[in-house]
Amino acid sequence: MKSCSVTARAHTNIALVKYWGKKNQELIIPMNNSLSLTLDHFYTDTTVTFDKELEHDTFYLNNKLKDDPKIKSFMNLVRSLANIKTFATIDSVNHVPTQAGLASSASAYAALAKAASCAAGLNLNKTNLSRLARRGSGSACRSIYGGFVEWQQGTNDTDSYAVPFLENVDWDISVLAIVLNSKEKKITSRLGMQSVVASSPYYQAWVETCQQNISDLKKAILARNFDEMGRISEENAMKMHALNLSASPHFNYFEPESLIAMRLVEELRQTGISCYYTLDAGPNVKVLCLRKDVTAIKKKLSTVFSPEQLLLSSPGPGVTLI
Ligand code: 2P0
Structure with missing residues (x-):
């Protein structure tokens, strides 16, 4: 695979009926359905570049090098889905006013799921993208869609994902x-x-x-x-x-x-x-x-x-x- 760079943008969401509890910790399967509203103001831009020359993944958050085991295991998951062994540089920028404390794993893993899967040559539909984002952080599966979104809890990896409820919100x-x-x-x-x-x-x-x-x-x-x-x-x-x-x-x-x-x-x-x-x-x-x-x-x-x-x-x- 040649070196391939992809950038994705995902927004945070606020849950109106919240996700609070898992029935499977590893696969992140929740105990209840949740329903959220995706917000326009806070978002994450993430660029993923696979490069055969790299010997490990390198993750930058807001231009600072970070050692994050969750990101590494997420990238291992993407590699296993794409059947590749190449490592990547991950460059993530949170567009949230500094000190706001609103940086969210939801926008982070939704953007990473999209950028990493595309850069790895996977062409995931939105359901499978939502399933992948969920493995990074539960609430991220909802940020695949805009507007009002429901995460249907399901029972296993294949049937736990978000679906749009009202994507284009014609309401002030x-x-x-x-x-x-x-x-x-x-x-x-x-x-x-x-x-x-x-x-x-x-x-x-x-x-x-x-x-x-x-x-x-x-x-x-x-x-x-x-x-x-x-x-x-x-x-x-x-x-x-x-x-x-x-x-x-x-x-x-x-x-x-x-x-x-x-x-x-x-x-x-x-x-x-x-x-x-x-x-x-x-x-x-x-x-x-x-x-x-x-x-x-x-x-x-x-x-x-x-x-x-x-x-x-x-x-x-x-x-x-x-
Ligand atoms: C939610 N929260 O529905 C709830 C309400 C916070 C309170 O989802 O363990 O970072 O990575 O799946 O998604 C925050 O938890 O947790 C969250 P993990 P996550 O938005």
């Missing part, structure tokens, strides 16, 4: 991320969800109710019922964080400012503005709202947070070659 939805600094290093998603599956007495209830959340959320999206969509998303996020609080040992991702931000969103709601919050495995609060209300919401949040802490996104596209 915005996501306002409130960027907060975490003082301490929190538990990773991977370990956090593992601990919850093993020890939360409420885990079975999570799995059972997520299926209903997904079907109600899909109805709300199809009806363009923003309040229903927001309510389901906020409740599902709090249910995920309640699992963390109920694990043994218990943990949480909240900072004091996270609770302040949530309170401000609730106060805005009491004044008649439709807005809802969701949080992932970190302290940042993401506010789901309609574009027409962004100015009023920013005004209220600015009483506590600086303009640099408020980052606005809209629905974004799926993975592409650039």
Whole structure:
């Protein structure tokens, strides 16, 4: 195989019904379906160059050399699928405002799956690309598509992948991320969800109710019922964080400012503005709202947070070659 270089761009996604727990750690098969919205503002560009002269893979993140075993095992997977032995240079740049803490394994592995598979000569359809991205990081399988996307849990490597639910979002939805600094290093998603599956007495209830959340959320999206969509998303996020609080040992991702931000969103709601919050495995609060209300919401949040802490996104596209 001659030296071949491919660049792909993938965007992050925010889960409205979250993935929190695996039934297979190695293959990354989740315990429940999840449903996300791909965002336009935060993305990763990754170039993969296979080169016969190389004796190992070399990975640069934001132009800095990194030793990342997860990237190496992912590249081994791509090589085994393509039946090649050539090593590669992987050059990845996160287009996320510095210090935002929003860099995501979702955009990273979606971009890497696309760039590496194309550079290796594999011509994967989107289903197989989603399956491949999933092996890097679960949430990455959803970033193959734009708009609203469902990850169908499946039972094994072949039937666990994302499908588009509403790719071209004809709806003026915005996501306002409130960027907060975490003082301490929190538990990773991977370990956090593992601990919850093993020890939360409420885990079975999570799995059972997520299926209903997904079907109600899909109805709300199809009806363009923003309040229903927001309510389901906020409740599902709090249910995920309640699992963390109920694990043994218990943990949480909240900072004091996270609770302040949530309170401000609730106060805005009491004044008649439709807005809802969701949080992932970190302290940042993401506010789901309609574009027409962004100015009023920013005004209220600015009483506590600086303009640099408020980052606005809209629905974004799926993975592409650039
Ligand atoms: C999600 N999160 O659905 C959930 C909600 C965080 C909270 O997927 O172990 O980096 O690599 O599959 O995908 C973050 O976990 O975990 C995540 P792995 P991942 O977006």
